[in-house]
Amino acid sequence: MSKDRVLSGIQPTNGSFHLGNYLGAVKQWVELQNTHDAFYCVVDLHALTSSPDPKELHQNTLTSVAQLIALGLDPDRCTLFVQSHVPAHNQLAWVMECLTGFGEASRMTQFKDKSQKVGNERIGVGVFTYPMLMAADILLYQANQVPVGEDQRQHIELTRDLAQRFNSTYGQTFTIPEGYILKAGAKIYDLQDPTSKMSKSADSLSGLIEILETPEVNTKKIKSAVTDTGREIKFDEKEKPGISNLLTIYSALSGSKVADIEKEFEGKGYGDFKGAVAEVVTNYLAPIRKQTLELLDDRSHLEKILKAGAQKAEVVADKTLADVYNKVGLIPRG
Ligand code: ATP
Ligand code: LTN
Secondary structure (H helix, E strand, O other): OOOOEEEEEEOOOOOOOEHHHHHHHHHHHHHHHHHOEEEEEEOHHHHHHHOOOHHHHHHHHHHHHHHHHHOOOOOOOEEEEEHHHOOHHHHHHHHHHHHOOHHHHHOOHHHHHHHHHHOOOOOOHHHHHHHHHHHHHHHOOOOOEEEEOHHHHHHHHHHHHHHHHHHHHHOOOOOOOEEEEOOHHHOOEOOOOOOOEOOOOOOOHHHOOEOOOOHHHHHHHHHOOOOOOOOOOOOEOOOEHHHHHHHHHHHHHHOOOHHHHHHHOOOOOHHHHHHHHHHHHHHHHHHHHHHHHHHHHOHHHHHHHHHHHHHHHHHHHHHHHHHHHHHHOOOOOO
């Protein structure tokens, strides 16, 4: 029996991923490459919607690829590629845009939030069509599952609607994908504001644990994380969001159960616990940071991996695109 297929993407919008990106998304990608036919892309075209500096986008795309490999993606066991290297993504996106209602696209909360922030005159049309490009990313590969965070649920729903609409208008073409969305436990919160998620777009970096940050800086951030009143190390998201967040992080990276960690720290104070969390985090991240920097030093090796990834991806993507073009009535070039 052939394996189910998964596809996911991550934007190269920052120099470093943070612990939320890893525990909420990339860790699942690493596990899924063992059981699924997995396609993962760095979605550089999506990143253009936030008008990044060209040099930064270029470097962040390479840094993202290097980090994904250092975090455990194995280019021999999954297809790792850069979105803009496979032109079929844009080509299918146009077909998806022609299939989407204006009202339907206007209801996407990510678009609504961003357009409210900057206003209709300044919001780019790319932010509006972002979900149709994402639908193309997924549908080109006939993915069965899409591992993403909760914030992407609405985009997956739209993708499913578009796939169903296309199939019923033009005949069976696309696999209908499902979101592979983790439960609340995998959400990591800001160290300074443990009620908001750890996010690249937070106002301050002090609540963010970045994968590529030095151990000294990450230790300092963890030691100054906001904690709660009382002195018990106990998981209680309502009353103790700060300590609960640190327990989630400690548990995810050490493999110990939360209950066992609570026992281990019985009678000890927040200071001891934070020191232990800092140690687990920095020990976990040290080899990842080292390998990322080594990979970035060997540009031609990275480029080789990306070339092979794009070639593998293109075979699947071009087949779907040709089928779509044929079904909607475009004549083949011959
Ligand atoms: P921004 O907050 O600026 O939108 P981000 O930090 O959320 O950026 P994305 O590139 O949008 O990063 O997300 C990449 C993946 O990481 C997504 O699947 C997303 O759901 C997941 N993710 C992001 N932040 C967290 C978090 N704090 N906890 C768990 N998962 C997260
Ligand atoms: N919108 C997603 C990134 C993304 C994606 C995709 C995720 C772009 N294309 C295809 C899964 C499948 C985000 O912001 N996290």
